[in-house]
Amino acid sequence: MNARTITFELSMEGRQVDEVVASIFHTVLFHRSSGKFTYNSEESYSIRTVSYVDVDCDFIDFTYVCCESDLLGRNVKREISEFSDLLRAVDATSSPPRGSISLEFFQKRRNRWPFQPECVPWEVWTVFCELTESRSEHEMHSKHESVVEMLQDKIVFITEIINRHEYVPKMPSRSDADLIFDTSYSDIQPYLFKIHYNLSGTPPVSVGNTVRKLIRDTLSL
Amino acid sequence: MAPEAAFSSINDKNEFTKFTKFLAYKGVQVIVESRKGVKIEPNSKPISSDSGWFNLQIPDSPEVNQATKNALPSDRVLETIQSRLHVEISVQTEDGDEMVLELWTLHLDETEFDTSLKAMNTIYIRMGILLKSLITITRMTPAYHLSRKQRSESFTIFYRVYNGKPKVKALGTSVKKMQTGILKTPLGGIYFNVVYRTNFSITPNKCQNTRTLLLKSDHFELSPKHVILESNKKKESKSKEKKPVKPIDLTKPLRHAAFVDEVLLERTVKGFLTRIPVPKGRPQFRPKSPPKEQGVESKSTQDLDIDIISKSPTSFEMPPKKFSGIRSENEPPLKLLCFPFADNHPIRELAEFYKDFFNAPHLKLADDLIRSKSKSAESVKEETEEANEDLAKDLELYESSVIEFDELLADMCRSAEWSAN
Numbered sequence: 117m118n119a120r121t122i123t124f125e126l127s128m129e130g131r132q133v134d135e136v137v138a139s140i141f142h143t144v145l146f147h148r149s150s151g152k153f154t155y156n157s158e159e160s161y162s163i164r165t166v167s168y169v170d171v172d173c174d175f176i177d178f179t180y181v182c183c184e185s186d187l188l189g190r191n192v193k194r195e196i197s198e199f200s201d202l203l204r205a206v207d208a209t210s211s212p213p214r215g216s217i218s219l220e221f222f223q224k225r226r227n228r229w230p231f232q233p234e235c236v237p238w239e240v241w242t243v244f245c246e247l248t249e250s251r252s253e254h255e256m257h258s259k260h261e262s263v264v265e266m267l268q269d270k271i272v273f274i275t276e277i278i279n280r281h282e283y284v285p286k287m288p289s290r291s292d293a294d295l296i297f298d299t300s301y302s303d304i305q306p307y308l309f310k311i312h313y314n315l316s317g318t319p320p321v322s323v324g325n326t327v328r329k330l331i332r333d334t335l336s337l
Numbered sequence: 338m339a340p341e342a343a344f345s346s347i348n349d350k351n352e353f354t355k356f357t358k359f360l361a362y363k364g365v366q367v368i369v370e371s372r373k374g375v376k377i378e379p380n381s382k383p384i385s386s387d388s389g390w391f392n393l394q395i396p397d398s399p400e401v402n403q404a405t406k407n408a409l410p411s412d413r414v415l416e417t418i419q420s421r422l423h424v425e426i427s428v429q430t431e432d433g434d435e436m437v438l439e440l441w442t443l444h445l446d447e448t449e450f451d452t453s454l455k456a457m458n459t460i461y462i463r464m465g466i467l468l469k470s471l472i473t474i475t476r477m478t479p480a481y482h483l484s485r486k487q488r489s490e491s492f493t494i495f496y497r498v499y500n501g502k503p504k505v506k507a508l509g510t511s512v513k514k515m516q517t518g519i520l521k522t523p524l525g526g527i528y529f530n531v532v533y534r535t536n537f538s539i540t541p542n543k544c545q546n547t548r549t550l551l552l553k554s555d556h557f558e559l560s561p562k563h564v565i566l567e568s569n570k571k572k573e574s575k576s577k578e579k580k581p582v583k584p585i586d587l588t589k590p591l592r593h594a595a596f597v598d599e600v601l602l603e604r605t606v607k608g609f610l611t612r613i614p615v616p617k618g619r620p621q622f623r624p625k626s627p628p629k630e631q632g633v634e635s636k637s638t639q640d641l642d643i644d645i646i647s648k649s650p651t652s653f654e655m656p657p658k659k660f661s662g663i664r665s666e667n668e669p670p671l672k673l674l675c676f677p678f679a680d681n682h683p684i685r686e687l688a689e690f691y692k693d694f695f696n697a698p699h700l701k702l703a704d705d706l707i708r709s710k711s712k713s714a715e716s717v718k719e720e721t722e723e724a725n726e727d728l729a730k731d732l733e734l735y736e737s738s739v740i741e742f743d744e745l746l747a748d749m750c751r752s753a754e755w756s757a758n
Contacts, residue, residue, distance in 0.1 A: 279518020
C-alpha cells in the first residue's frame, strides 16, 4: 500500500527548529487524535472528548493548538529535541546544515506466528529543515517574517489535506483497536504514529521500508 | 446541485440537519472563544463531560448560542447555511472608532456533493475534524494576535452573527482569505473560510477623515510589517453614540495662551475659588441611553465571562488593593510617641499630619460597589433623596452668589483690560 506522503521544505534559524517542527506535528496530531474509546461490546463504543490548548512560541511570532495531553507533549518534544540538537551540531562551514524529520502514521497487520505484526504506514508528514544564519538584524527580521508566513501556509494546507479523507483506517472493533490506535495514552487516542529523522537531507527510512528490508534480509539468508 | 435523494431515509436527512446545526453552533463558539483574548492553558477547562458535541471540548456560552440561534432559524438550517452564515469580528477603540477585522463564513456548497459518504457516524466524525481545522485556523489571522492584546490595551473586540450576503466591503480593499478543508457530504461540501483585512487603518474621528492614524507602529504581533493604519471610511449604518459633554473642571488649569501672565492668572483663579467654592454635587452629564442599532448588534467577546455590563476595557480596572503608606484594614492605627521637650518642634506637626493621614478610615470601594448592588429599593431611594438635597443646597449657593460672580467677572475683565493697556 502506498502511504500518502506530504513534505514541507523550510529554512529557519537553529533556535527555531523545535517550534517550527512542533507546530506542524502537533497540528497534524490534533487532527489525527480522538478521545479515548470505551468499548461497550466488540463493535459498539463511546468516545470521550478531546481538550486542546494554545501554545505560544518563543522564537517565532506564532501560536498553535495541540491536544491537551502531557504525555503526548513530552513524547513529541523529546523526539524533536533529539533531532534539533543533532542538526544544530552539524558543521556549517561548507554548506548549511540540512535534515528531515517525519511523523509517520501506520497501522499494524497481524502476521502468522511467530512473526511480529507488520507495520504499514498510511500517511507520512516530512519536514525538511535547512538552517540559515542572518548577517544583520534586518535580515533576521525579514527571515523571521517569512518563516511565520510559510508556517501559516503550511498549517492551512494541513487542514486542506486532512479534510480530503483520502485514506484513514476504519474504526476498529475492540480486538483490533491496538492495531490502529495508540491506546497507551490516558487522555487521548492518537492513530499509531512514529517520529524519525535523518540528517543527510534525504527522506528518512519509514517503518514499512524497514520491515520490508528486514524480510528481504531474512529471506536472503 | 446535490441530488434530490441524497440520503436513503428521511431520518438520515434529519440527522444530517441536526449535525450541521450543531456544527454551526460550535463553529461560532470556537470563533468567538478565540477572540476573547484568553490563551487556553492546560487544565483551564472544566473536567471533560463525555458527551461533548463532536467529541471536542468547546465552550458553550449561552449568549453566543443565542446570537447563532437568531441568525440560524431552526426550521431553515440547511437553507440558511447554503446561503451562508457569517461571524463578523470587529475592533472598537476607546474613542469609539471601529473597524471590521475579519469575516468568518460557514457555507454548504451544493455543487461539491459526494454521494458515496452515507454513514452518519462517519459524517459526524468528519465534522469534528472540520471543527479541529477551524480551531487551528482561528489562531492564524492577525485578529487573533490583536485579541490577545485587548485586555492590556485600549480596545475591545466585538462579534456579530448574521446570515445571507456577506458584508465584505467593510473589510476594506486589501484582504486575504483562508479556508479550512472542505467536507464533502451527499448534500454538498461544508467548509469554513475567513476573509481578513491586511490594512489596519482607522479614522480617529469624523473630522479627520483625511488623516491617518499610526495606531501601533511598533506592534510586532499585529503584523510583522509594522502596519500603519490607514483610513477606513466605511462605517456601519448604526448611528454612533454621542459623547458626553464634560463639565469644565475648575480645579484643573486650562491651557494657557501665549504670553499669558501666569502669576496673575493663578492669583485670579485662586481668588475666584475662595469666593465661589466648587459645589459638592456638581451636575453630571450622563449620555442618554444609546439608540438601538439597526440589524444585528455586535457584542463584545470579553463580556462573555464578566457579568458587569460594560464595553470599555478600562472599566475592568479595579482600584489597587493596597497603597504603600496607607494603613491596611488589619494594621493597627499609629500612635505618636511623646518625646520630652519636643512639643514645638516643626517635625511634630509633620508627624501629626502623617498620623492623621495614616489612621484615616479604610476605603472599601469594591465592597461598597457590591453592597450598593444588593441594596434594597428603599435605601437607594433614600440615597437619591439625600443627593437631591445636596444638589438643592448647591443650587441655592449658586443663585445667591450670582451677583458676586458677576462682580468678580467684571473685576477680572477690568484687570485684564488694565494689564493689556
